[in-house]
Amino acid sequence: MFKVHPTPEDEPVAPECRATVELIQRALDGDAPTDALDADGHASACPACRERVRAAQVLLSVLAIPAEPVALPAGFAERVLTAVAEDRRVRVRGRVYKTAARLALAAAVLVGVWFIAKPTDPAPTGDVVAVPPPNAPDVAPPPREKAPAPEPAPEPRPIRVGDALASTGQAILDVPKPLAESVAVAPKVLDALSNPFKLPAAPVTDPMATALEPARRSLADLPVAARHGLEPVTGTAEKALARFLRDVGSVKPNS
Amino acid sequence: MSADAALVKRCLHGEPAAARELVERFQSDVLAVCRRLLAHLHDAEDVAQEVFIRVFRSLNRWDHTRPLRPWVLSIAVNRCRTWIGKRGKGPELADYLHEAPDRRPTDDSAEMVREIRAAVDALRDEYREVFVLFHEQGLAYEQIAETVGRPVGTVKTWLHRARLEVLDRLRGRGLVPADEQNEPSKREAPQTPSVQG
Numbered sequence: 045m046f047k048v049h050p051t052p053e054d055e056p057v058a059p060e061c062r063a064t065v066e067l068i069q070r071a072l073d074g075d076a077p078t079d080a081l082d083a084d085g086h087a088s089a090c091p092a093c094r095e096r097v098r099a100a101q102v103l104l105s106v107l108a109i110p111a112e113p114v115a116l117p118a119g120f121a122e123r124v125l126t127a128v129a130e131d132r133r134v135r136v137r138g139r140v141y142k143t144a145a146r147l148a149l150a151a152a153v154l155v156g157v158w159f160i161a162k163p164t165d166p167a168p169t170g171d172v173v174a175v176p177p178p179n180a181p182d183v184a185p186p187p188r189e190k191a192p193a194p195e196p197a198p199e200p201r202p203i204r205v206g207d208a209l210a211s212t213g214q215a216i217l218d219v220p221k222p223l224a225e226s227v228a229v230a231p232k233v234l235d236a237l238s239n240p241f242k243l244p245a246a247p248v249t250d251p252m253a254t255a256l257e258p259a260r261r262s263l264a265d266l267p268v269a270a271r272h273g274l275e276p277v278t279g280t281a282e283k284a285l286a287r288f289l290r291d292v293g294s295v296k297p298n299s
Numbered sequence: 300m301s302a303d304a305a306l307v308k309r310c311l312h313g314e315p316a317a318a319r320e321l322v323e324r325f326q327s328d329v330l331a332v333c334r335r336l337l338a339h340l341h342d343a344e345d346v347a348q349e350v351f352i353r354v355f356r357s358l359n360r361w362d363h364t365r366p367l368r369p370w371v372l373s374i375a376v377n378r379c380r381t382w383i384g385k386r387g388k389g390p391e392l393a394d395y396l397h398e399a400p401d402r403r404p405t406d407d408s409a410e411m412v413r414e415i416r417a418a419v420d421a422l423r424d425e426y427r428e429v430f431v432l433f434h435e436q437g438l439a440y441e442q443i444a445e446t447v448g449r450p451v452g453t454v455k456t457w458l459h460r461a462r463l464e465v466l467d468r469l470r471g472r473g474l475v476p477a478d479e480q481n482e483p484s485k486r487e488a489p490q491t492p493s494v495q496g
Binding site for chain 1: 315318319322323326327328330331334344347348351352355356411412415434435459462463465466467469470474475
């Protein structure tokens, strides 16, 4: 970047000339009067130093000319102040954006940390339905004693499958009329539904009635067929529901 | 509290009048330094504007126990260095001479002023900085040392070398009054007599 210039040190300065050069420097520093240059004895004998002294006197005379005030461009101060104000606005805006970005990042980090470090279920049995032994009686066990209610937590607890199933099972068991009885009523409901299809007895003379007789007979047989068809289903459903209620009741709450 | 410190405090409080006062107090010096170091009028104005932006950005870091002017000029010198670095070349003397107004256009010393300016412009950047700060801005060695971020001894060395180079240029250009009693300068190494073959 800098231009390469030969330094004055590249130019040999005789030791006897150094005092004169020092005097020139002090005069240019303002520490020695300019008259001292004229009185330098070595300069009168050394052509190079004499020329240096004369050049220094020229330089001193030019530097002594008071500099004219710097011509300021019109409106320079206003332009500067406008630029400064704009720069300040930009920096404030940038700071706001940076702060918002940092807050968003911090929130994301916090959420991530919460997901990573949140307390896990103490035992896997909380979410696993206990399987009864094969020779266990096919009846629902008595309702378990309710665990002491946990202390109210400051934050809502996450939903746990074990807890939800246990409370659901308990609620079903607490129902005054077992749901199994309702399932047993299903054939009667089907009977009631099929009643409207039963037509009153009519003479067979009507050709339309004769044509519809097979359909009417099928509809009349429908409740019986439904009863016979659904009987195993209802029986199985009863057994399945009873087993389900028994299993649900045996689920241990995990907390 | 010094006047500088009071002014800076008002600026930090966001007083527009204080900001204007600061700009008006230093705009001449900053522009002069930028013009002399960059040797380009338009560049100098752009850089001077940047200097004040930097000054206002950094006001809270100014050491209130030190004078404000050298600190402002140090920012100007640094911005000029950066600008020269971006420009990738040294000051263009011809541009400067075409654009810069002469101080003494009709005086007999005008040519000498131009020659000295040209000599200063031809200095390497560090030398030119200390020469301008000392002889044109009137800063002391210690202030220049703070401004350019170098020890006082280095600043003295640079300034002395800068002066000798300027003096040599004046001598080399024949601008030194002739000595009636002596031969012209023979300061260069003794010339080897040419051998006639």
